[in-house]
Amino acid sequence: MSFAKRLASHVPTLIAVVALLAIWEAWVRIGHVPSTMIPAPSEIAQATVEVWPTLGPAAAVTTYEGVVGFLFAVLLGILIGIGLYCSRTFNAAFYPLLAAAQTMPLISIAPLFLIWFGFETYGKIVITAVFGLFPVAVQTVRGLEAVPEFYSDVALTCGATRAWTLWHVKLRVAARQIYGGIRVTAAYIFATASTAEYLGARRGLGIWLQAAYNSFRTPLIFSATFTIIAMTCLLLIAVNLSERLLLGPVGEDADPDADQ
Template structure:
């Protein structure tokens, strides 16, 4: 089966599974007469989303703005840090373990500090997303460069290639798939990170939307916010997967011909 057919088959299977689960959910709420304040039916949640579309769209736009710039900055920072760590044994033994340990610190422990230092504007949220997005990219960059075939490096060096050329044309292309894996891992957490920072303090965003729904006991809108975060994450992941297929056309560990 070709990659395209496999992708279509997987997508159809996923959609059918989601529709089946939503159908079971809808039926369960109806059969057991569950109150909407406890568990609203999917149809009620959809109606609430349409009814509150103006506020929801503003919240999605604000959070997406933070995620875009934060993820972009975090990925660039992660690749650069990964390059430096890979090139330096001192950094590998000192800084790298600290970075790996730092990613285990809960967002809720860092977000209040960022808000105190940078205020409740976009900059603090973008910084928080960038910091947490950089961790998987750093690890993936180092891991990918370590997996590059050293014979390719030796051939390039024997032909007079400089180290900057080797890093740009051998190590980075060879590690590209690993790096994109790190980027996609970061993407799965980016919207959650942004929403958590907004939840701590912000003027707009899905975190603010979620907090307002909780305060007003709008269970339906709590679900709306959750589904919006999940859908945004899936769209972002899909876009990155397409970008990966477009940009990476050489085998893992291979050499870029340019």
């Protein structure tokens, strides 16, 4: 798909966003809705510009925590997924525990991390990594299990070892599905980091958001929210770009003989 076509595919989304913002602005203005309840988009934009000297550094802290935690989550998730795929014993022993760990709400786990790591930044990195690795691990297992056996058969017939086949053949074929798990993790990594900060930290968007809430400054709450959304969008764009650079366009994976 050409750049012009990709750009055109996002036009409906842009139109929908602009329309929703216009409706939102008109509803607040015409209905005289107090800004302490729902501020207008223009009020949120103005407030964001005014408080950026403090909002920007807070966003930088959360960005650091989220990105580092995300990278650890991807690395550990892929390694754990490979382990779950290669060893039935490891799978039977740890997959249920891994799944159970993801069912625990962050609010019940964060106090333990505060006890263990205090209010330091690396504690938030650990939380984001722990809560972010599960989708990557699961999609790694599912992707490897979905690889057709003939890929392995051809590689082994040509003299490749099983380890070489796993790392250079199966993981390459399963990479698209693994990227699906990476995108799921990227979609909520900054929200996880911000929530962990909200429950206890010295710096970051979570603490900044808590201060805005305590002072009943509703526009600033929306400012922090939209900042998290923007950070998440940028991370997802980076993930998509890395997939394209490493694996090429999606169409290149299509089997040319599939329709015959």
